[in-house]
Amino acid sequence: MPEAQPVIVDTNIVSSALLKSQTAFMDFLLTAPQKFYLCERCIVEIFNHKEKIVTCSELSKAEIAKLYHLLLSKAHLFKEELISISKFR
Secondary structure, eight states, X not given: OOOOOOEEOOHHHHHHHHHSSSOHHHHHHHHXXXXXXXXXXXXXXXXXXXHHHHHHOSSOXXXXXXXXXXXXXXXXXXXXXXXXXXXXX
C-alpha cells in the first residue's frame, strides 16, 4: 500500500480548529494516516494570539490546551527559511 501524501497545515487552519468545538480538520488530524507539517512560524502566531483565541473560542482553556498539545504531538515542524524561493514559483 502506498504511503499517504503528507499534509502541510496553514496557520489559519490551525487557528480555526482551535476556535470551534468540532472541525473537519481536527477529526481528520485524529484519524488520518498522513504526516502533518507545520512551519515554526505557525506555532509563534498561535502563541502570540492565544488570548484572542481563548476569548473567541467555543472551547474552554483546557480544551484548547488539549487540542494544541495533540496538534504539536502529531505535527512535524519545519523552518520556512529552509525552503528555497524557487519552490514557490
